[in-house]
Amino acid sequence: MGQRTADRPYRVEVARTMPVEASVAFAWVADPRTHPRFIPLTRLDGAAREAPGPGESFAMVSGPGARRGRRGFVDRMVVEEVARPSSRTGTVGRTAVRKTGPALLGTAxxxxxxLDADRCVVVWWEEAYLAGPWPRRPNAVLVGVALRVMMHVSLHRLGRLLARRG
Known part of the structure; x- marks a missing residue:
């Protein structure tokens, strides 16, 4: 018998075609150091010399003053997977993280x-929910509403940025 709906993670996913080869888009989305360039009101907490690999952690801070060093919503993550794409072989790339709190838990x-030598589709997915005593599924649905808006805006900004660089 299948897994009960209440037990399954609630997934939010947004996709956008990018006007660049897959490895170029992957370099941008797999490296949290570039995220503040396309994710509004967000900064990487701390300095990193390179993109984190599997098993390594990082934190993003979001909020109205986050880019100016003010406090914000902290999202700590551990890299679970990094698999590079290949346009030549049609291999899909994936970077995945586990959210470790203090407010958000889940995966993303x-x-x-x-698609071809000059285009790819970036799919941003999140199965995130607020830590705490409330029921996970309804909480994840509400978190998903805010995530979906932020993801649409961010991927739109990334597409414009990559088109200018292309």
Missing amino acids: GFDVVP
Whole structure:
């Protein structure tokens, strides 16, 4: 018998075609150091010399003053998977993280699907929910509403940024 709906993670996913080869888009979405360039009101907490790999952690801070160093909503994550895409072989790339709190728990990531030598689809997915005593599924649905808006805006901004660079 299948898993009960209440037990299954609630997934929010937004996809956008990017006007660049898959490895270029993957370099942007797999490296949290670039995220503040396309995710509004967000900064990487701390300095990183390179993109974190599997088992390594990082934190993003979001909020109205986050980019100016003010406090904000902290989202700590551990990299679970990094698999590079290939337009030549049609291999889908994936970067996935596990959210470790203090406020958000769950998983999230980006899939980069090669279309041809000059285009790909970036799929941003999140199965996130607020930590706490409230029921997980309804909480994840409400978190998903805010995530979906932020994801649409962010991928739109990334597409414009990559088109200018292309």
